[in-house]
Amino acid sequence: MAARAEKRIPNSLGADPEKCVFCKIVMREAPSHVVYEDEDYIAFLDRFPMSKGHTLVCPKKHGVTIWDMDEAGIGGLFTAAARVSKAVVTAADADGFRIVQNNGEAANQVVAHVHVHVIPVRMEDKGRFMDRKTYSPDEMKAVADSIRSVMSKEDTA
Ligand SMILES: [Zn+2]
Numbered sequence: 001m002a003a004r005a006e007k008r009i010p011n012s013l014g015a016d017p018e019k020c021v022f023c024k025i026v027m028r029e030a031p032s033h034v035v036y037e038d039e040d041y042i043a044f045l046d047r048f049p050m051s052k053g054h055t056l057v058c059p060k061k062h063g064v065t066i067w068d069m070d071e072a073g074i075g076g077l078f079t080a081a082a083r084v085s086k087a088v089v090t091a092a093d094a095d096g097f098r099i100v101q102n103n104g105e106a107a108n109q110v111v112a113h114v115h116v117h118v119i120p121v122r123m124e125d126k127g128r129f130m131d132r133k134t135y136s137p138d139e140m141k142a143v144a145d146s147i148r149s150v151m152s153k154e155d156t157a
Helices: 021-026 071-092 137-156
Strands: 034-037 041-045 055-059 096-100 116-121
Touching: 021 041, 021 055, 034 071, 034 137, 041 071, 041 137, 055 071, 071 096, 071 116, 071 137
Parallel strands: none
Antiparallel strands: 034 041, 041 055, 055 116, 096 116
């Protein structure tokens, strides 16, 4: 039996960057609440959040899973996520946060563009299964404004 040169991860959603919604957010061709951006990374609110302030951090360069990134890129991505998490926790008045990174359909990766979830968690949610929630457009805008505001204060600190 021939050894597999490279393990492939199934993702039924495909990987065509032309159709990628996260690439469209990077290009500002799809609406989103962008809360942070630098040369290589962008962060915006998850459209189907598990808690208020649930943010996604992505490399701007399209790749499907973390295996499509080099080590410097992975380091930069998680550094950006850690940085964003401070503003997310402050803005959401959370007591903790999760950093989650799913790869492949089996792992519930829904959009085929590498992303890191930053999910603020409050003490009352401790140990609870967190389902997707819906917030009003005003609530989404308010928490995005708040995250941006905290991040801009950190920039000037
Ligand atoms: Zn993409």
